Each structure stands twice: as structure tokens, then as C-alpha cells.
Amino acid sequence: xxxxxxxxxxxxxxxxxxxxxxxxxxxxxxxxxxxxxxxxxxxxxxxxxxxxxxxxxxxxxxxxxxxxxxxxxxxxxxxxxxxxxxxxxxxxxxxxxxxxxxxxxxxxxxxxxxxxxxxxxxxxxxxxxxxxxxxxxxxxxxxxxxxxxxxxxxxxxxxxxxxxxxxxxxxxxxxxxxxxxxxxxxxxxxxxxxxxxxxxxxxxxxxxxxxxxxxxxxxxxxxxxxxxxxxxxxxxxxxxxxxxxxxxxxxxxxxx
Amino acid sequence: xxxxxxxxxxxxxxxxxxxxxxxxxxxxxxxxxxxxxxxxxxxxxxxxxxxxxxxxxxxxxxxxxxxxxxxxxxxxxxxxxxxxxxxxxxxxxxxxxxxxxxxxxxxxxxxxxxxxxxxxxxxxxxxxxxxxxxxxxxxxxxxxxxxxxxxxxxxxxxxxxxxxxxxxxxxxxxxxxxxxxxxxxxxxxxxxxxxxxxxxxxxxxxxxxxxxxxxxxxxxxxxxxxxxxxxxxxxx
Numbered sequence: 001x002x003x004x005x006x007x008x009x010x011x012x013x014x015x016x017x018x019x020x021x022x023x024x025x026x027x028x029x030x031x032x033x034x035x036x037x038x039x040x041x042x043x044x045x046x047x048x049x050x051x052x053x054x055x056x057x058x059x060x061x062x063x064x065x066x067x068x069x070x071x072x073x074x075x076x077x078x079x080x081x082x083x084x085x086x087x088x089x090x091x092x093x094x095x096x097x098x099x100x101x102x103x104x105x106x107x108x109x110x111x112x113x114x115x116x117x118x119x120x121x122x123x124x125x126x127x128x129x130x131x132x133x134x135x136x137x138x139x140x141x142x143x144x145x146x147x148x149x150x151x152x153x154x155x156x157x158x159x160x161x162x163x164x165x166x167x168x169x170x171x172x173x174x175x176x177x178x179x180x181x182x183x184x185x186x187x188x189x190x191x192x193x194x195x196x197x198x199x200x201x202x203x204x205x206x207x208x209x210x211x212x213x214x215x216x217x218x219x220x221x222x223x224x225x226x227x228x229x230x231x232x233x234x235x236x237x238x239x240x241x242x243x244x245x246x247x248x249x250x251x252x253x254x255x256x
Numbered sequence: 257x258x259x260x261x262x263x264x265x266x267x268x269x270x271x272x273x274x275x276x277x278x279x280x281x282x283x284x285x286x287x288x289x290x291x292x293x294x295x296x297x298x299x300x301x302x303x304x305x306x307x308x309x310x311x312x313x314x315x316x317x318x319x320x321x322x323x324x325x326x327x328x329x330x331x332x333x334x335x336x337x338x339x340x341x342x343x344x345x346x347x348x349x350x351x352x353x354x355x356x357x358x359x360x361x362x363x364x365x366x367x368x369x370x371x372x373x374x375x376x377x378x379x380x381x382x383x384x385x386x387x388x389x390x391x392x393x394x395x396x397x398x399x400x401x402x403x404x405x406x407x408x409x410x411x412x413x414x415x416x417x418x419x420x421x422x423x424x425x426x427x428x429x430x431x432x433x434x435x436x437x438x439x440x441x442x443x444x445x446x447x448x449x450x451x452x453x454x455x456x457x458x459x460x461x462x463x464x465x466x467x468x469x470x471x472x473x474x475x476x477x478x479x480x481x482x483x484x485x486x487x488x489x490x491x492x
Contacts, residue, residue, distance in 0.1 A: 159331040162305050162323055163345035163395055173344060177335040255335040255375040 043225040052229035060214075065233060067209035068129075072198050072241070075133035076191055082134075083141025083190075084183070090142070091149025104139045112136065116201045129201035129212070136197045137190035144186025148179035184249040188242060195238040211237070257283040259399070259431070264313035266299060273299050275456035277313070281399075286425070286432040286469070288446030290439065290486065296457040297435035301325070301401045304433065321398035324430075326405040330388040332376045338363060339372040342391045349396070362390035365427070366420040382413030386420045393424045402434040406441055418444060422469045439486050443479050444472055451489055461489050 026045050033044040043051075055061050090097035115135055119128040152175060160170045202212020211234050218226035264277040273296040281287045289297055302308040304315060305323050332341045342359040350358065363372050366386040376384050385405060392400055405421075406414050422445075425432065436442055442449050443465065451461040463482050465472070472479055 155327070155329065155331055156333065158307060159325070159327065160345075162307070162325045164322070164348060165345060166348045169344070169347050173336070174333065177333070253335075255377065 040222060040224055043228065047225050048228035048232065051223075051225040052232050055226070055229050055233075060209075061233070063209045064211055064214050065237060067207065068198060068202065068211040068234075069237060071126075071129045071202075071210075072133065072191075072195060072237075075130040075137065075194060075198065076187075078130070079134045079137035079141055079190065079194075080187065083138050083186070084145050086138075087142040087145025088149060088179075091146040097146065100142070104142065107135050107139050110135075112197055112200070113204075116197075116204050119201070120205050125205040125207045128205040129198040129207070129210075132201040133194040133197045137194045140190040140193070141183070141186045144182045144189075145179055148182030149175075151182070152178045181253060184245070184253070188245055188249075191241055191245065192238065195234065195241070199234050259283070259315065259317040261300075261304075262314050262316060264300075264303070264315070265311045266296075266303060266308070267311060272456040274310070274313075277457060277459075279450060279459060281431065281433055282448060283431045284429040285447040286434055286445050288442045288449045289433070289435045289452055290442045290446075290449055291435075291437060291452030291457070292454065292490075293437050295452045295454055297437075297452065298403055300457075301403050301433070301435060304399075305401055322396065324392035324395045324397040324400045326388055326392050326400065326402040328404050328407055330376070330384045332384060332387055332391075334376055337373050337375055338368055338379070338387050341376070341387055342394050345391055345395045358394045359390075362394040362424070365393075365424055366390045367416075380413070382409055382417050385409065385413075385417050389417065389421055389424060393428065393430070398431060400430050400432045402432060404436050404438070404441075406436075406438070421445070426468075426470065439483055440474065442486075443474075443482055445469055449482075449486075451486065461486075 029042075029045045033042045036042050039047065086096075086100060090100050112132065116128060116132050119131045123131060156174050156178075157170065160174060199210075199212045199215070202210035203216045204212075206213050206216060211230055215227055215230045215234075218224075218230060259281040261277065261279050261281070264274045265272075266274045289300065291297055299308065303310050305325055333344060336344060339359050342362060343355040346355045346358060359372075360369075363369055366389060368383060368386060368390070371379065371383065376387070379387070388405070406417060409417060418441075432445075434442075434445055446463075447465060449463040449465070450459050451463075452458070453460045463485070465478070465482065467476065467478065474480065474483070
């Protein structure tokens with residue numbers, strides 16, 4: 001009983017800094033909006049929240065969020081699958097590693113807007129955000145998995161071989177857990193950037209239902225409060241996703 | 257009943273580690289190889305375990321044997337518990353039930369029954385090495401190779417790890433080949449002690465101790481005598 005109370009108060013204590021900084025941001029926002037005194041340039045926070053709460057009750061909100069979420073998930077799963085395979089191969093085979101390098105450098109250095117614009121020319125608008133987020137996330141995941149493979153403790157493999165552990169078990173119980181922390185680190189970096197790219201691509205490509213489309217429409221009608229409200233939605237979506245990945249990570253990697 | 261290493265040759269480039277090296281390893285005894293660092297001790301273990309191939313020579317009786325290996329480092333999997341680490345090496349050869357029973361038995365003998373669900377990061381250095389020892393014994397090998405498994409442990413931990421080792425060994429009298437540079441470790445465990453020369457390695461001297469490990473102590477005259485002789489030999 002007592003420990004659980006101590007635990008709770010400790011948890012609360014951990015959260016105090018974060019709450020303080022959020023509070024400061026909201027206060028600054030309020031002060032700025034009072035100074036500027038223009039709802040067009042910067043509506044006060046309570047108006048943005050009010051707009052968010054009213055948008056949140058519409059069907060359009062959920063349809064748009066769902067559509068953006070699906071695009072994000074698709075891009076995420078594709079880049080994970082490809083990144084894991086490419087990362088494993090380039091971690092093991094030097095040739096593949098070197099052969100992949102030019103592509104990765106090219107993808108990394110191309111401005112993301114060029115990618116989106118080119119993709120808009122080549123593909124259906126629905127798929128452009130997926131493509132763009134894939135190109136951003138794939139190299140990150142690939143590089144992380146590769147690092148994981150290179151970091152595997154050779155001595156553990158040697159130990160397993162002396163004890164004649166089967167290949168299957170070496171893969172599943174030494175290789176896989178060794179890569180896992182690298183993979184989850186890569187994924188959480190990749191999804192952070194991934195959501196931003198998805199929404200940017202949606203702003204430019206304007207699929208029928210999307211957070212990005214709504215952002216753009218609000219901007220056209222000079223509804224600054226709506227722009228902010230949709231932004232809040234995008235932030236929440238990304239934060240929730242990140243949080244669930246962290247939870248999953250903690251569940252799987254419990255030996256640390 | 258013994259294994260025999262015959263005319264072993266191994267060199268790294270121009271460095272001759274073993275040249276015409278021959279020695280016997282009696283079964284069901286602890287054979288200790290004592291020598292300064294860099295005298296080819298680890299190379300010998302690696303050849304016996306099949307990690308390294310000798311340039312020539314033969315090792316009679318060992319090829320088809322199963323081997324356990326206690327390394328300088330424990331080499332446990334950080335993501336597995338004490339129990340998981342022991343069961344890991346039994347996966348190919350034992351059913352789930354047998355693995356569980358074997359792991360429980362050896363965890364008990366090394367005195368870690370209250371820690372079987374702990375991860376290595378939650379244990380002390382001595383406890384971790386005890387897990388490695390339990391793993392080596394739980395694995396049904398013919399031979400146990402040990403490469404300075406007591407290195408880096410403080411005196412107190414070393415005592416507990418050695419005690420755990422002797423406890424286990426007395427129960428199944430496995431053939432052990434133990435390499436070390438520590439004279440006290442050698443006389444605490446070795447039934448046969450071989451002193452190795454510098455490279456290319458040759459056997460300089462051979463001692464046999466008949467006192468059971470459990471009753472040995474550095475205060476016994478016979479042990480003191482052997483320690484003195486080994487020191488003298490090393491000073492030459």
C-alpha cells in the first residue's frame with residue numbers, strides 16, 4: 001500500500017517538469033496573443049482549443065484522422081519491412097552495404113519537397129504521403145538495423161556454437177534480441193519524422209480526406225484557429241503513436 | 257582412461273605457439289595448465305573446443321566429445337534470466353520438462369534458487385559467474401574447458417565461485433581442463449598441474465596433488481611445498 005503511494009508520488013514528481021514547460025508555453029502563447037490582439041495572426045489558446053473541441057465532434061475530423069493514420073501506418077510498415085531486410089543484409093554482407101550506400105546518401109540528401117513534388121507527378125495523390133514517408137524512414141531504420149547487426153557480440157555466438165545450439169535458436173535468441181534495441185530506437189526516430197512528412201505531403205497533394213488537406217483549407221479561409229486546432233490533432237496523433245511504441249519497447253526489452 | 261594431445265603444431269604467421277606439443281589429460285580429473293599470460297593457454301583451449309584448427313598433430317579422443325566451456329567472461333545473454341540462460345544451451349538436446357528440471361537442479365547447487373528469474377544486470381559478478389558455471393555443468397558434456405573463470409573476481413567472490421565449482425564437480429567428476437596464470441587457483445583445483453614454458457609452449461614441469469579439492473588449503477604443508485616449487489620454477 002505504502003509503496004504504491006510512494007510510486008505514484010514519484011511518477012507525479014517525474015511529470016512536473018514536463019507540465020511546467022507546457023504551462024509556460026501556453027502562458028507565453030496567451031500573452032503573445034493578448035499583445036498582438038489579432039485572431040487572424042494568433043488566436044489565443046482557449047479559442048484554438050475550443051475550435052479543436054468543436055472539430056473533434058465532426059465526422060470529417062475522424063475520417064481525416066483515420067485516413068492520415070492509415071497512410072502513416074502503411075508508410076511505417078513498408079519502411080520497417082524494407083529497412084529491416086536491407087539492414088540485415090548490409091550488416092552481414094559488406095558488398096551489399098557498399099552497394100546500398102549511394103542510394104541511401106541520395107535519399108538522405110534530396111530535399112523532401114523535391115521528393116513530394118516528383119511523387120505528385122508520378123503517383124496518385126493518395127499514395128504520395130506514403131511514398132515520401134517511406135523514403136524518409138527507410139534509411140533511418142536500415143542504418144539502425146545494420147548497426148545492430150554489427151554490434152552483435154561475437155563471443156556470444158562462439159559460446160552458442162560450442163554448446164551446439166541450433167542455428168534457428170541462435171538467430172531467434174541471440175541475433176534478434178541484440179538488434180531489437182537498435183530497431184526500436186530507429187523506429188521511434190523514423191516515425192517522428194515520418195508523421196511530419198506525411199502531413200507535408202498531404203498539404204501539397206491534397207488527398208480527399210487528410211489532416212494536411214484540412215490544414216491547407218483552413219489556411220485558405222484564413223481560419224488561423226482551425227490551422228492550430230488541426231495542428232494539435234496532428235501532434236496528438238504522432239505523440240500517441242510514439243507513446244505506444246515506447247510502451248511496446250518497454251514490454252519487449254525488459255532486461256535492461 | 258585419458259585424452260591425448262599429440263605432436264600439436266600451431267603458429268600465427270612466424271610465431272610458433274605450439275611445436276611438437278604432447279600432453280595427456282586424464283579423464284574424471286581436473287587438469288590444470290599453469291603459465292604466464294601469452295603462453296598459448298587460450299589457444300590450446302580454442303583448439304580443443306574446435307574454435308581453432310591446429311596446423312598439424314592430433315587430439316585423441318576429443319573430436320567427437322561434447323564440450324562445455326567456461327570463459328574468462330561469463331558470456332551470459334543479458335536478455336535471459338538465470339533460468340533462461342541455462343535452459344538456452346539445453347534446447348537442442350532436452351525436452352522442455354527435462355530442461356526445467358536440469359536448470360532447477362543446477363541453480364540450486366550453485367545457491368541461486370532465489371534468483372532464478374533475475375536478469376544478469378541485476379546480479380553481482382560472482383553470481384553471474386556462478387550462473388555460467390551452472391550452465392557449463394547442466395550441459396551434458398564429456399569435457400569442461402575453463403579459461404581463467406575466476407579472473408577479475410575479488411577474494412570473497414572468488415571463494416564463493418570456487419566453492420560452487422567444487423560442489424558441482426564432486427557430483428559428476430567431469431574431465432576438466434583448466435588454464436590459469438594464478439598459482440593459488442591452480443593448487444586449489446588441479447589434480448594434475450602442468451607448468452608451461454614461454455613460446456613455443458612446452459611442459460616444463462608436472463605436479464600431481466592427491467588431496468581432495470574440498471580439503472585443500474594454503475596452510476597444508478604439501479600445498480605450500482608445491483607452491484614454493486612452482487614459484488622457484490617461474491623465477492628461473
